[in-house]
Amino acid sequence: MEALESAGYETPTPIQEQAIPTILQHHDVLACAQTGTGKTAAFSLPIIEQLLAKKNDGVYRGPKALILAPTRELAIQIGENIAVYVSKTHLRHTVVFGGVSAVNQIKELRRRPEILVATPGRLLDLINQRVLSLQSVRFLVLDEADRMLDMGFIKDIQRVIAMIPTDRQTLLFSATMPKEIEKLASDILRNPRQIAVAPVSSTVDTIKQAIYPVAKPDKIDLLAHLVREEQGGNVLVFSRTKHxxxxxxxxxxxVGITGDAIHGNKSQQARQKALKAFKAGTITVLVATDIAARGIDIDRLQLVINYDLPNEPETYVHRIGRTGRAGELGTALSFCDIDEREYLWEICKLIKQELPMVTDHPYVPENLAAYAEKPKQAQTSANPNKKRNNNKRRRPQQRYRAAV
Structure with a gap:
């Protein structure tokens, strides 16, 4: 409680208010909450409480709590939060992820941490090196589970779960709840309590959203225009590709605007350096791809811009969730060229909102009227008797184990 007070925690968020007592009652949990609503504390605090309450027999056989995250950035972020929560206790924790040498991580594991935060790829590598055992894990958390499935980690997750005792408490947290997550939950959870503090795949009310119709060649000029309008405020920009x-x-x-990029081709050191510079305000713009979308947690980030609309509507929810966190106000602006209308239609359908369109900016396209037309692919999908061809919108599932 002293640690939470020193960190400025006063009133629990809705997900914390529901999840913490449920977890303390030793139930498995399937929780769906919007990104930025305090999920990390919702699962970490009751686990820490239970670890503190249990007497230590003095024999260390491995970590007692394992938290799996899909990306390096998210794993680091969770680790930083847990460091605050356990700062007044005797509990130790560490974080392991790929993209960097495992030497220092192995040294940290030898300090016998009770809590381990890990990305699936590096975790399995360390287990294969026989420097880590999961036989003592009593608490398993899958954070951002939908993203882990999107990134092709399902087989890795199944391998990890097979190494953990069945006598455990399993917590599955996700910002969206596709059918694949429901199936995974039915396989690994025992009589779970379901918690949903907002409509599935919804966006928080504190985020002001808008669409900017713009021709693709004019996007960079529009971005520079909007960044300058921010007058020095930090802007997080999302691109569909690393290139x-x-x-x-x-x-x-x-054009004189400082910025840097973070994506899977960048080394972990370079990614952390760029993120640190962005938080410190030494660069104005941080451009990120979706692999980094789940791990960027920046206090009071005012503006997120989707330079490219994502071709998976769920990704939109996670992207804009980088702003408007913990009750703060935020703005999410999305550029949309004429070829991205289908993505926009799918996003609006998912979040059950019609996003306002800004038509008074300097780069409004000549074919503005065409944006009001429903895209052909969307018209096809409206016919329940006609099988939809997803090849145009969905990319093949990719594995990012080497990246994380």
Whole structure:
């Protein structure tokens, strides 16, 4: 309680208010809550409480709590939060992830942490090296479970679960709840309590959302215009591709706007350096791809811009969730060229909102009227008797184990 007070925690968020007592009653949990609503504390605090309440027999056989995260950034973020929560206790924790040497992580594991935060790939590598055992795990958390499935980690997750005792408490947290998550939950949870503090795949009310119709060649000029309007405030920009992220940064630098990019091709050191510079305000714009979307937690981030609309509507929810966190106000603006109308339609359908369109900016396209038309692919999907072809919108599932 002293640690929470020193961190400024006063009133629990809705997900914390429901999850904490449920977890303390030793139930498995299937929780769905919007990103930025305090899920990390919702599962970490009751686990820490239970670890403190249990007497230590003096024999260390491995970590007692395992928290799996899909990306390095999210794992680091969870680790930083847990460091605050256990700062007044004797509990130890560590974080392991790929992209960096495992030497220092192995040294940290030898300090016998009770809580381990890990990405699936590095965790299995360390187990294969026989420097880590999961035989003592009593608490298993899958954070951002939908993202782990999107990234192709299902087999890795199944391998990890097979190494953990069945006598455990399992907590599955996710911002969206597709059918694949429900199936995973039915396989690994025992009589779970379901918690949903908001409509599934919804966006928080504190985020002001808007769409900017713009031709693709004009996107960079519109971005520079909006960044300058921010008058020094930090802007997080999302690009669909790694190459596109680097290209945006280069073009912004040419017009005098400082920025950097983080994506899977960047080393962990470079990604952390860019994120640190962004938080410190030494660069104005941080351009990220979706692999980093779940792990960016920046206090009072005012503006998120979708330079490219995501081709998976659930990704939109996670992207804009980087702003408007913990009750703060935020703004999410999305660029949409004429070829991205289908993505926009799918997003609006998912979040059950019609997003307002801004038509008084300097780069409004000539074919503005065409944006009011429903895209052909969307018209096809409205016919329940016609099988939809998903090849246009959905990309093949990819594995990112080497990246995380």
């Amino acid at each position: 596109g992220a680097d290209k945006i940064v280069r073009k912004l630098r040419k």
